[in-house]
Amino acid sequence: MAAIDLFLESGYENTTVDDIAAAAGVGRRTFFRYFRSKEDAIFPSHDEVLRDIERLFDEADDSQHPVEVACAGVTLVLDSYLSDPDVSVKRYTLTRTVAPLRxxxxxxxxxxxxxxARYLRGRFETDGEPLPDLRASVAAAAVAAANNHVLRRWLRNGGTEDAHALADKAFRLVVDAFSATSRGSTGATDDTVIAVLRSSAPLAEVVQRISSSLATGERDTP
Amino acid sequence: MAAIDLFLESGYENTTVDDIAAAAGVGRRTFFRYFRSKEDAIFPSHDEVLRDIERLFDEADDSQHPVEVACAGVTLVLDSYLSDPDVSVKRYTLTRTVAPLRxxxxxxxxxxxxxxARYLRGRFETDGEPLPDLRASVAAAAVAAANNHVLRRWLRNGGTEDAHALADKAFRLVVDAFSATSRGSTGATDDTVIAVLRSSAPLAEVVQRISSSLATGERDTP
DNA sequence: GATGCTAACGGCACGCAGTGCCGTTAGCAA
DNA sequence: TTGCTAACGGCACTGCGTGCCGTTAGCATC
Structure with a gap:
């Protein structure tokens, strides 16, 4: 749409809806038939992406870790930005500058x-996790933040860089954080093993578990 | 302010600024001198709280875990809501209903x-954490989400319940999640020890470290 | 007590966003 | 050609937010 370019060259405040409509060659009334508001003119159709995410969650494999599924869901948002780098970058310069757009x-x-959060809550409840509501909210926020961080970095660099590679790293960090506290043991990096054990367990068993984990790299959740 | 009650009884859309001003016994122009917009009439002065948080961060003890300090910071937000339960609950019913207010x-x-996030980034950088920027964004989102969760629960129950007790639990969960992956070893619960080790280290040393940690409960970060 | 200063107030008018109403027109079918 | 439908565009209206300015209350000074 021409609105985004007008905002960039003349400023958001100084650009009226009449200006946008005139630049697009349509009437002012027609503009409001296509966009609910002046702000909406530069934003993508989030509703479609939201539906896609819901569908992905409906069809999700329940054997996968909930947080990983959530990451997969939010990746659809990332993709929607990646599909049109030019517009995304332009919009980013606006959302950084103009408060109402931000x-x-x-x-x-x-x-x-x-x-x-809704998806995660359902999964955590069926998984019998403690405080499923809280965990879901916090994990959802973390996943969204990781996605936003990657997105912003990608936008700052003008749409170069491999966003998915960055996202994988970022999601790894989040998944580890939220499976480390709820699950037994999980590899943090390739050369590292995290073991969570009860100190009341026999030391011999502890040592045995640790050494086998270090040797094979396998995950062992009692 | 009388605005919040007008919104509740007549609806946000149906209440004009003239109505609010008339109810408050002042001129319409005066209303806009005190509130930047119609929406602002029901929100507290976030700027003060933001300054308090910044000050808390400036004076913070650097020996404390960064995420814990962040939790202490966001607790000031919680307190600002707790200080006036009536208004907070009323506002909550509005922010749940009215999209622009939400x-x-x-x-x-x-x-x-x-x-x-800004505070955490600084701490993570000086602490030499990997990916400090990402970690800071994610951790900040998690802390904020935990706070919001507690706040919403407290508001739903009409301002009864001990919000600080809930918050402590919620923050514990977040702190554990983000110290387990970033630090060497940290007690998750009283009876648990988490060990992070390089598999390239000699097994004997690993065993020695584990057993001493299990015995004393001390933290040992090489 | 009169005079000048300042700050808050309130009225007025304007620009602009968003909406409802309605006449016009283009496209298509019978 | 006639009738129908859907998109368009003009018009007028409500309401938010702002700039301007006259009025007034409070206070210090001479």
Whole structure:
């Protein structure tokens, strides 16, 4: 849309809806038929992506770790930005500068985050995790933040870089954080093993577990 | 302010600024001198709380874990809500219902989150953590989410319950999640020890470290 | 007590976002 | 050609937010 370019060259405040409509060659009334508001003119259709995420969650493999599924879901958001780098970068320079646009962006991120939290809550409940509601909210926020961090970095570099590679690293960090506290043991990096053990367990068994884990790299959850 | 009650009884959309001003016994122009917008009429002064948080971070003890300090910071937000339960509960029923008010609330949460992230980034950088920027964003989001979760639960129950007790539990979960992956060893619960070791280290040394940790409960970061 | 200063207030008018209403027109089918 | 439908665009209206300015209350000074 031409709106984004007008905002960039003339400023958001100085650009009226009449200007945008005129630049697009349509009437002012028609503009509001296509966009709910002046702000909406530069944002993508989040509703579609939200539906895609919901569908992905419905069809998700329950054997996969919940947080990993959530990461897969939020990756759809990332992809929607990656699919049109030019517009995404332009929009980013606006959302950094113009407060109402930034707020709008933040609000849409919150919508994604709610969908993630809802899915996670369901999974945590069936998994019998303690405090499923809290865990879901926190994990959803962490996943969304990781995604946003990658996205922003990618946008700052003008759409170069391999965003998915960055995202994998970022999601790894989040998944580890939230499976380390709830699960037994998980590899943090290739050369590292994390063991969580009860100190009341016999020392011999502890040592045995540790050494086998170090040797094979396998995960062992009692 | 009388605005919040007007919104509740007549609806946000149906209440004009003239109505609020008339109810408050002041001129319409005066209303806009005290509140930047119609929405702002029901929100507290976040700027003060933000300054308090910044000050707390400036004076913070660097020996404390960064995420714990961030939790202490966001607790000031919680306190600002706790200090006036009536208004907070009323506002909550509005922010749940009215989309623009909810967006405004979300935007203010984002402001807090940015302050947390900035502090955490500084700490993580000086601590030599890997990916300090990412960790800071994710941890800040998690801390904010934990706080919001507690806050919403407290608001749903009409301001009864011990919010600080809930918050302590929630923060514990977050702190554990983010210290387990980043630090050498940390007690997750009283009876648990987490050990992170390089598999390239001699097995004998590993065993020695583990057993001493299990015995004394001390933290040992090489 | 009169005079000048300052700060808050309130009225007025304006620009602009967003909406409802309605006449016009283009495209298509019978 | 006639009738139908859907998109368009003009018009007017409400309401938010702001700039401008006259008024007034409070206070210090001479």
């Amino acid at each position: 707020d709008k962006e933040v609000a849409s991120v919150d919508r994604y985050q709610r969908v993630l | 967006d405004k609330e979300v935007a203010s949460v984002d402001r807090y989150q940015r302050v947390l």
